[in-house]
Amino acid sequence: MNQRGTLIRMGVLALLWGSSFLWIKLALGSLAPLQISLVRTFFGALVLVVVLAAARMSLPRDKRIWGHMLFVATFGSVVPFTLFAFGGQTVDSGVSGVLNSTTPLFALTIGLVLGTEKISNLVRMLGLGLGFAGVLLIFAPWQQANSIASWGAVLCLLGAASYAIGYSYAGRYLVNTGATSTQLAAMQLTTAMGLLILATPFGGLEPLHLHWVGVVAVIILGIFGTGVAFILNYRVIADEGATTATTVGYLLPVVSVLLGAIFLGEQLNARVVAGMLVVLLGVALTRKQPVPAGQAISPNETRDLVKR
Numbered sequence: 001m002n003q004r005g006t007l008i009r010m011g012v013l014a015l016l017w018g019s020s021f022l023w024i025k026l027a028l029g030s031l032a033p034l035q036i037s038l039v040r041t042f043f044g045a046l047v048l049v050v051v052l053a054a055a056r057m058s059l060p061r062d063k064r065i066w067g068h069m070l071f072v073a074t075f076g077s078v079v080p081f082t083l084f085a086f087g088g089q090t091v092d093s094g095v096s097g098v099l100n101s102t103t104p105l106f107a108l109t110i111g112l113v114l115g116t117e118k119i120s121n122l123v124r125m126l127g128l129g130l131g132f133a134g135v136l137l138i139f140a141p142w143q144q145a146n147s148i149a150s151w152g153a154v155l156c157l158l159g160a161a162s163y164a165i166g167y168s169y170a171g172r173y174l175v176n177t178g179a180t181s182t183q184l185a186a187m188q189l190t191t192a193m194g195l196l197i198l199a200t201p202f203g204g205l206e207p208l209h210l211h212w213v214g215v216v217a218v219i220i221l222g223i224f225g226t227g228v229a230f231i232l233n234y235r236v237i238a239d240e241g242a243t244t245a246t247t248v249g250y251l252l253p254v255v256s257v258l259l260g261a262i263f264l265g266e267q268l269n270a271r272v273v274a275g276m277l278v279v280l281l282g283v284a285l286t287r288k289q290p291v292p293a294g295q296a297i298s299p300n301e302t303r304d305l306v307k308r
Contacts, residue, residue: 006239009232014248020256021093021100022263023221024085032215033085034204036221040197041077044230045193048186051231060179068173069187076166077192078199083159090152092266097256098138098276099156104283105131106164116172127285134278140271160277171237176276181234189230200272249279 027036052058060066088096108128111117119125123255139153174184196204236248260266268276 001135006236009236009246010142011149011251013229013232013236014251015143016225016232017248017257018097019259020221020225020229021084021088021096021256022259023087023217023225024096025093025260025264026217027214027221028085028088030180030211031218032204032206034082034196034199035206036218037063037081038076038087038193038200038204039218040081040226041189041193041196044203045186045189047192047223047227048182048231051121051182052186055182057183059190060177060183062177065174065177065179066187066191068177068186069184072166072170072174073188073191073195074166075162076189077197079162080166081192082196083155083162086157087154090150091156092104092260092268094155094253094257094260094266094268095153095266095272096136097260098253098268098272098279099135099153100256101250101253101283102131102135102157103160103167104286105135105279106161107167108286110164110168114172116168121151123147124286127282127287129282130285131279131282134275134282136275136287137278138272161278167237168284170234171241175238176185179246182231184234184258185227185230188221188298189226211254215308238280239270250283253280 024036031039059276062165084096084100087099091099105128108124112119119128134158140141170184179187233248257266257268257276261268
């Protein structure tokens with residue numbers, strides 16, 4: 001497996017997903033949250049269908065894979081797409097990206113509950129504790145005047161947890177099915193689009209206020225932040241495992257904060273920045289694996305440790 005290729009894919013993925021919060025914020029000027037989820041999913045699915053057609057590939061017909069994909073599409077697309085869109089109504093795009101960076105912490109927690117992950121040393125335990133302490137610092141419920149503990153922020157945090165559920169499930173049930181990363185990504189987005197169409201009558205029929213900025217933003221979000229990003233995401237999951245794939249979250253808050261500051265004039269206070277750094281430090285520590293004394297570990301063995 002090409003480590004350099006994986007790093008490049010993860011870097012591009014971080015840029016695509018880190019900018020998603022900016023596009024969501026701009027799209028909210030034209031579309032309601034559920035409408036944004038539906039449109040971005042439509043364009044993302046369209047990209048993947050075109051890619052499949054160009055490669056002369058079709059979607060798998062295995063009902064078992066589609067059954068698993070129904071779960072992944074719900075928690076890996078429909079729920080987080082919609083929650084982050086709703087949260088973006090009251091939360092800055094930069095803060096949304098910071099809260100999204102907690103996904104690896106939730107992924108590790110889920111892995112511990114399911115028994116697929118183990119706290120193999122005190123450093124990882126410290127990292128998990130630090131990560132969630134950073135979240136608490138960001139929310140600052142003890143500071144009523146300066147707290148961002150709003151429903152929007154809570155929804156973003158729940159969206160990050162939902163992503164982790166989708167990652168963990170996909171890593172456990174979909175990467176060894178024989179389907180390619182493009183096929184899996186197309187399945188997820190087409191399934192998610194069907195679910196969102198069914199949900200539209202219950203919250204997606206608000207009047208449109210179309211403006212070219214919002215329209216262009218949601219199209220970019222769909223084509224690049226969803227379609228292209230999902231192909232890269234499944235490739236990283238297949239190459240490095242679900243938990244490693246979530247470490248793209250290291251760069252997401254940096255990208256989202258910079259773009260929010262440059263294009264939307266958003267400003268983060270020192271407490272939120274400190275909380276972001278604590279979260280990222282916690283995530284980094286949770287990735288720490290012990291090396292037995294006197295024993296060298298090969299790249300393949302390292303990858304196996306990560307997948308466990």
